[in-house]
Amino acid sequence: MLIGWLGIAPFLATLGTLFIGQTVQQLATDGGQPVYLLNVALPPLFSALAHGTFAGLPVPLWIVAVLALGVHVTLAHATLGRQLTALGAQPGVARYSGLPVAAITLVTFIASALIYGVVGLILSSTVKAYVPQAGNGYLLNAIGATFIGTTLSPTRRPGVVGTLLGVLLLSLVANGLLLIGWNFYWQQVATGALIFAVLAVSFAQRRGRYA
């Protein structure tokens, strides 16, 4: 709402929510203590969310597949997705052609929040606990993966296929470096260098095209 109607830059508004959300969690958990679910009888579906399998594949991968299909169809074919993409590519034009900018923005942020919520549920189910600040590790990786993914599109737009390939790249690098035995901190350096490399190649192309 702040972004849509008050016109606050998304960067700043979501930064604000980041601080507010952190504080809410700290208030609810005595300053950020983990909450464990050790002695509680949990419903069977609770751990099925992360550890179960359906038709031979783990449930989280099914969730990825369903959401990927949903986001792809929405972005590429649904009216909302096309409006959303238009707004992203040409905000001024979209506004003047009478698109309901505030509503589109609101729906997009709610949809993405619901998707993040799914991650939270699976995360809790995986470790059977609430671990403070566990989600923030995903923030930069998700941004990185999505930006890496934009290099796949000729117009540098984010897309589902590119994003998934970007995530796959980051995951494989993290796992491979772990197996080689690199220190965790050096893994971050390697990930950063890799993002630079892919983006550098991509931007070299852009320069070539318009030069």
Next chain:
Amino acid sequence: MIEQIGRLQRFALVAALIAVIAFFAMFAPGFARVDNLANVLLNNFALLAIASLGMTLVLSLGAIDLSLGTSIDVASLAFVLLSAHQVGFVPSAVLPQHSSSARLTVC
């Protein structure tokens, strides 16, 4: 000529993927085994992929969402707290979704 190079560079990501897989297959012991790759898909890939799908929506809008991590945490916390109080699976799973999106709606 430029077009051709451009087409090659467009697939820098795919090339990087192949290079990374080849590199680790050679140098990382156990990397190319099926159980390891399945483990990567389940433990590294799945959660980040879901989170990145949300980020893809927001970035398509030309915006950016820094509250991704907080959204995940709030949903996780609400889910765990509700489950701890034995509310039952369905409300425990649905209510955090509302808290996650309500937070954004208020903001």
